[in-house]
Amino acid sequence: RKEVEQDPGPFNVPEGATVAFNCTYSNSASQSFFWYRQDCRKEPKLLMSVYSSGNEDGRFTAQLNRASQYISLLIRDSKLSDSATYLCVVITSGTYKYIFGTGTRLKVLA
Amino acid sequence: EAGVAQSPRYKIIEKRQSVAFWCNPISGHATLYWYQQILGQGPKLLIQFQNNGVVDDSQLPKDRFSAERLKGVDSTLKIQPAKLEDSAVYLCASSFTSGSAGELFFGEGSRLTVL
8 A cells, every 4th residue: 555645637727716635545644645746847845834723725625534634735716726646745753754746736727 | 945856957968978966955855855757757766865874765776866065054866877768857855854844845956868
């Protein structure tokens, strides 16, 4: 079983739609969680951290469910510019080893 | 502030040849990572340095890959001999780690094609 699993998609959604991605992790000792965004042929960049209480940044909401070992990313009012691959990142407690999922590809259609 | 610098951006070689990639992390970042990203997949950690010491190289194919980080700053990743399946983007990243995991900053990557 992979340490971090994501549905690769693609998710094709119309502009203005709400879309959600999930990511599951296998190591219960995982401590820190992030969502990174990667545009085509570019490097990954931090989108947002995921906190235990959940957090929101504009149209983006991230949540953590430790009991079920998954994190989620919700994008409201999708824009064309949101088209990208969204990478789930997990760090195991006591290390600074960033483990990436395969990524979920999102296409927002006009 | 200057970002993570990598070179070369692109490299095409034939199988069994060798190649080296260079990375200069953000100033002050003690932790440096090399990732391999194959098309359609997420970045896979090859090696992690803390200053000039190796923290994790469990997924580095040591029969053909090697990496070093002399003086705890720049790093070089070498592949010798290359195989077709090494075709990928090699991403260098750095972070300022102090107590808790911080943001990982990536370079633009070095795209390797092995023919």
